Amino acid sequence: MSDAILVIGGGIAGINCAMNVAKYGTKVYLVDDTASIGGMMARLDKTFPTNDCSICIEAPQMYDVDNHENIKILTNTEVRKVKKVNGEFQVRLVTKPKFVDEEKCTGCGACVEACPVSVPDEMDGKIGGKRKLVSMAFPQAVPNVVSVDPACRHGEMRKAGACIGDCKVDCSQCRECPIALCVMACEKEGKKAITHWQSSKNMKIDVKSIVVATGITDAKPVGDLLGYDVYKNVITNAQFERLMNAGGPTAGEIIRPSDSKHAKKIAWIQCAGRGLAEGKGTPYCSKICCMISTKQTIITKEHDPAVETTVFYNDLKAYGKGFWEFYRKAVDNGVDYVRARPYEVFEDPETKNLTLKYEDLESGELEIKEVELLVLASGIISNKRNKKLAKVLKLELDHLGFFKEKNPLTAPLETKVDGIYLCGGATGPIDIAESVVQASAAAMLALQNNLQVKS
Amino acid sequence: MVENIRIGVFVCDCGSNIAGVVNVPDVVDYARGLDHVVLADEGRWSCSVDYLSKMQDLIKEHQINRVVVASCTPRTHEPLFKRTVKEAGVNPYLLEFVSIREQVSWVHMQEPEIATEKAKDLVKMGVAKAALLEEGQEIRLPVKTDCLIIGGGMAGMSAALNVADQGFNAVLVEKEPQLGGIMNQLCFISHDHYKSPAAILVESKAAQVHAHPNVTVYTDTHLETVEGYIGNYRVTLKPNGDGSSGNIDVSTVVVATGMQELEPEGQFLYGDDPRVVTQLQLDRMLRDKAVQDVKSVVIINCVNSKNETRGCCSIGCHTSVKNAIALKTLHKNASVQILYRDLSMVKEEGDALEKAKKIGIKFLRFPDDRYPVVATENKNLIVQVFDLLIGKEFKLPADLVVLTTAFKGDETVEHIKGLLKVSSNADGFFQESHVKLGPLEFPADGISLCGCAKAPMTFKESCEAGTGAAMKVSIPMKRGYVEAEGIVADIDLANCNQCSICWKRCPYSAIKVDAEKNPEVIKALCKGCGLCAADCPKECISIVHYSDEQVMAQVEAALEDDPDRKIIGFVCHWCALGGVDMAGVSRLQYPSNARLIRVMCSARVSIKMMQHAFDLGAAGVLVAGCEFPTCHYITGNYAAEKRIKRTKSKLAKAGYDPERLWNIWCSAADGPKFAGTMREMVKELNLK
Incomplete structure (x- = not known):
């Protein structure tokens, strides 16, 4: 009989949950459906309200998780089926291929250099971030191995210049590849880690408890909301975060997408898409965006105090310890906060500058403001994969797509299925510290459940 | 006993990642000629399973008792090699890791000869240190299963129940006669109007606590003294009033002392006019059904919050909306108005706001710098307020004014923080060990923090934090010990x-x-x-694996040849080395003058170490630590910064140019910053 716990999601909540359980002495499967653990936090530059460097504080925890004897990390892995038998869960996991032998890959990057095709990075696309068809999720990735874009392996990138794809034989049939540059680069290094013939792996595990830590997603503005889809120099909070990150695609240079020039006038629009119907925007207050934008203005000013920064907002959410002081720091550093309702954005086709039309809520006047870069605080939404997972786990989602608690008052973080618990962004918009608290609480609940179903 | 030191050096090719730039056979040959080295070997992939077992065989065959691995970066691979040498019978603290990929081959790609020389230097430094290494071991301190929980509110009770459910003993101390904390003053919880009265939530939890065989409850009792540390606390409890005090021994502590309202004495006629009350007083009135037939209620939010001295109270917005709805439900014809600055209602709290608007509660926004004024006219209460959105001042008649006040920590905080040697902020809320990643902990092991003792929280958040705090203290209690790394x-x-x-x-x-x-x-x-060791004026503190002698040996080895073109860099293991590694991963090319010495924290670097490098003719010295405010040892970089200042004046007195001592604070993403600093230093110091 297994005494293990399954943690679904390897972001900061999942990592902390797993670490608590492992230190307690119980085995953990930490499952993430992306190529690396780390989640949203690994993409951030800084964390509010202290401006700690995000990866600096998260990476050591990632390495600890990786090195803990009680933790088995499974990346690229989905939970497909869960069956409850005698109080225990029989779980079927599917690991999608990275087309790389994780045991052999050392993350040296020779294959990445050899790969001839760059494509826009999913997250950093609009700000010029690119990745190769074989790539590492980010430099500190855990496990520190590359993965091959399935589109390449499936032959879909041939037109873009990929070296493989028009063979008569499907890659899954070969056990070597004389044409793939990544394979050859790897062999030249004396490794045979790239395996285009790799297929999905099924795995069955038995666990006593499950913790859902699937995290949050940054909302992408839908359509031409405030010019997002139309104008190059309109980006989101998440994209701006990558822009100011020394480890991001611009090496921390705050330059605008249209001409790669340093942006000297930047505006942030809070609650962009708020109040719009579901599917078109973020219908509720996402709690953390005010502080995200405040952080971004402060860091922008640290890069260059001469940059003009304006935040258009309605209600300022400065709810946590030190948050209001953080806002005041921004104001002291010269950030302009304007209570306003922006309603339209126009781009000057020559300069690619953006003119924002807004109603100043204090004066009641209609005003305009021209900026070089516009950042939309488009909010935080639930992970879109929650729906599928909820079905597998037989859990309910609320109308916003977050997992429903059994009773937020008397049974917080518990679900209607005994033995399944929630933490972090799976429950709603949340910041890192709150996620860490919930992660510890969910770990405790799961361990208590393990004690109870002692067979 | 003088041990025969036999050092084995293992140099990795990392495929062509190192060997493509560095002449590895040359480095291996060079290593063979160094003192105490009995074996040097080249490995194509040192981290591969095959080579690791070969390494173990070689260690045994040549009776190697010190190991130097020259390969990638200790940040990712040190645990692997530590395990490997341990399995081969060598104490893992006798391993020294040298980084010749991130610090050499990836950053000096165009200069193979210079890169090879630097790799040799780094290996020489590693061997010099290895010769002085001493065995270390993890240190354990026994921890029993008794936990003291200070404060019997929702957070404390949640913590106590979770501790007790595992079979551990929970000792719950509450200064009031009954359990429940601030919840005892509430009518309803904001999430769930009228469905769950606060009293019922408290009663059911308190009943569980009292009934639990593993929980000992001391109500009407306070803490007199606490002495000791994790595993060894001696606590003196004294009943309020006349009772005599008694001692208990516990292993861990949970702090859940809660919070109290900051009464706005003398403001808004509070204290002068009984019709002006706080939210908690209103809650009590609602609970006791003591709200008279009100016609006009004005609620003023952000009283003493969000100003120069204090932040957002976190819970005022939804408390005001909750109580406004309660009042409006009781007195349907009453006018209820909320005067606010910002309304922050998250997710489903937004639904409560919609409900409030629907049933006719009015909201009026006033400017941050122009608070409403409460006055009496002909014995009637009047609230003067400037409506920011309309741009006009109104006089609102009121027969009840409710102030949504700020909160402060419990009055026992000053006493308790002294007992536990922890800190709190100006408002009496305890300071957690890390704002983001240590929200339930204090710097000292074995003490956990939860609920409103940290900051104002909702009912739900407090319960979660209580459960989370129980998790933290349960880990050492379950294991039976707390363990420190041998360093x-x-x-x-x-x-x-x-x-x-x-x-x-x-x-x-x-x-x-x-x-x-x-x-x-x-x-x-x-x-x-290592902060203590570096600051000790008598130099009587030594740090295992980073002793003065070991670090000095590295400095000396680095500066044996051509010191005038070399920079000694002391680099902290966490962020600064992360930045160095990032420069490597990003293949940022920079001059090869630096010889980096890893320390756990920049605070380890003593004045003597820095000066020693200059005494031996170093062209420059760099101290690199974590970017503020991050430090993996809380404030080590702050201490380092101060010490560097002192060193500069000392250097000047000793006749050295203090401008040759540099420091940077860099994050683990700051590859470009580190590479840039290297270029700048070389330029400013006129080095080749």
């Missing part, structure tokens, strides 16, 4: 002059003193930052 401080009392610097500056309270002020390191609590 710890060791004090030789022979030279100690009882100056008290070490124990006063230790960020983890890991040094205790006896009656004669003789310090002693509680090794299981020491994190090995």
